[in-house]
Amino acid sequence: MVTGELRSKVDRVWDAFWSGGIANPVEVIEQITYLLFIRRLDELHTREERRANRTGEPMQRRIFPEGLDETGRVARPFDDLRWSVFTNRSPQEMFEIVDEHVFPFLRRLGGDGSSYARNMKDARFTIPTPALLAKVVDLLRDIPMDDRDTKGDIYEYMLAKLSQSGQNGQFRTSRHIIKLMVDMAAPTPEDRIIDPAVGTAGFLISAVEYLREHHPEVETDASVRAFFNTKAFTGFDSDASMARIASMNMLLHGVEEPVIERGDSLAEGHPASADYSLVLANPPFAGSLDSETVAKDLLQVVKTKKTELLFLALMIKLLKNGGRAAVIVPDGVLFGSSNAHKSLRKMLVEDHKLDAVVKLPSGTFKPYTGVSTAILFFTKTSSGGTDEVWFYDVRADGFTLDDKRTPIEANDLPDVLNRWLSLSKPGNDEHARPRTAQSFLVPKDEIVANGYDLSINRYKEVEHEEVEHRSPEEILDELDALEVEIADGLRNLRTMLADPVEAEGVA
Known part of the structure; x- marks a missing residue:
């Protein structure tokens, strides 16, 4: 959390933009991201220079072309494109360098034909004056960006300022929830991972970090590394700004050519190939869409205008058989009574393998939205396979459940992961856990008998603690004694009022 x-x-940077005449919060975020991206590129280049100087070997990844400008001409020293150089120039000269040279360089950075190049072709430097640029640069110098968690928190805090947060889904899923989902999904180096509502690429970044931690071959094996850098990660977002931010974020995290595309995942021409083995997503819950704008093949899966149901249908189509999904859904998906709700739940249970339903606390996504949510985990099989479904009722996620989301000690998420991992181990105790526990297994037959209702309260048993009450006679005796005490007090008070001197003597 940013505190x-x-x-x-961060607030001072934000205020500088507003006082400088940029009032659109998305534009503010995008301009800040560009500048932080430029700064981070310089840091990465400097780190590589130091490694080369220390080892005596050539630079493996040269970000800034030596002795060339952004067009490949020996016209301007490449150092001028670097944050550490142009930020020390006068405001006017710095403004000209950023506008005329740095931004054209950024637009070409990803290489011809790459999704980065497609996203960045519309990148524009919109800071209006040299004075505002100089002020913002001075403020950004003091913001630490080396730590990945801090960088993610800064994005989260900035996105919280979007006035439309919670209406069109443009907010960042908290990092600890993303990490839980990725840890439970356990990506492998062979996985092709997609987020059809990628936002700032939080899920993909977490998958990148998981793979580097658990599968070091993604860095050391040439063929595995090539797949990791080019085909392992795909994201779609309908918002051009989010697609640009996601592209920069992935590049900053060392993924050289991820596929990050601007596009409406639910519209005609959506990503339809069933080549993916893992979906990680928190799609927007924007209510109903115009059916004319929805891809016809999705409507064939589930006839609805509800975005949360359409995204689930899309995920089923995107996955190849054996592929897994971890997706956040609003509670209504679990128990909604419409034909579309019921048919989609039936599809997950009967046609594929529904693995788990993890109920999240209702304040998990505050201050963005108060919608109650859950995480669905399922495997596409096209031939059934659901024998039982694991439920977990998360009551605490390590933060208060109000708008402030202050860190606290109570946190069920480590237990969620440990119990999930234990399901695959012989001798685990999940089958023996009662329905009064936070986690338990429910057989498929019971879910079918309940109309494919997936709400945890349908299956959870509430344990009532027996309370021993006092007998009525004992309570009446106590009231009698209390009345006597009150009567004595009133008599003494009357005596005091009638004869204060006598009462004083008595006292």
Whole structure:
């Protein structure tokens, strides 16, 4: 979480944009991201220079072309494109360098034909004056960006300022929820991972970090590394700004050529190939769409205008058989009574393998939205396979459930992961856990008998604690004694009022 001094620093940058005449919060975020991206590129280049100087070997990844400008001409020293150089120039010269040279360089950075190049072709430098640029640069110098968690928190805090947050889904899923989903999904180096509502690429970044931690071959094996850098990660977002931010974020995290495309995943021409083995997503819950804008093949899966149901249908289509999905859905998906709700739940249970339903606390996504949510885990089989479904009722996620979301000690998420991992181990105790526990297994037959209702309260048993009450006679005796005490007090008070001197003597 962004708190204290760091929060104040980000606020000062934000306020500088607003006072400088940029009032659109998405534009503010995008311009800040560009500048932080430029700064991070310089840091990565510097780190590689130091490694080369230390080892005596050539630079493996040269970000800035030596001795060339952004067009490949020996006209301007490449150092001028670097944050550490142009930020030390006068405001006017710095403004000209960023506008005329740095941004054209950024637009070409991903290479011809790459999704990065397609996203960045519309990238524009919109800071209006040299004075505002100089002020923002000075403020950004003090914001730490080396730590990946801090960088993610900064994005989250900035996105919280979007006035439309919670209406069109443009908010960042909290990192600890993303990490839980990725840890439970356990990506492998062979996985092709897609997020059809990629936003700032939080899920993909977490998958990148998981793979580097658990599968070091993604860095050391040439063929595995090539797949990791080009085919392992795909994201779609209908918002051009989010697609650009996601592209920069992935590049900053060392994934050289991810596929990040701008596009409406639910519209005609959506990503339809069933080549993916893992879906990680928190799609927007924007209510109903115009059916004329929805891809016809999705409507054949589930006839509805509800975006949350259409995204689930899309995920089923995107996955190849054996592929897994971890997706956040609003509670209504679990128990909605419409034909579309019921048919989709039946499809997950009967036609594929529904693995788990993890109920999240109702305040998990505050302050963006108060919608109650759950995480669905399922495997596409096209031939059934659901024998039982694992349910977990998360009551605490390590933060208060109000708008402030302050860190606290209570946190069920480590237990969620441990119990999930234990399901695949012999001798696990999940089958023996009662329905009064936070986690338990429910057989498929019971789910079918309940109309494919997936709400945890349908199956959870509430344990009532027996309370021993006092007998009525004992309570009446106590009231009698209390009345006597009150009567004595009133008599003494009357005596005091009638004869204060006598009462004083009595006292």
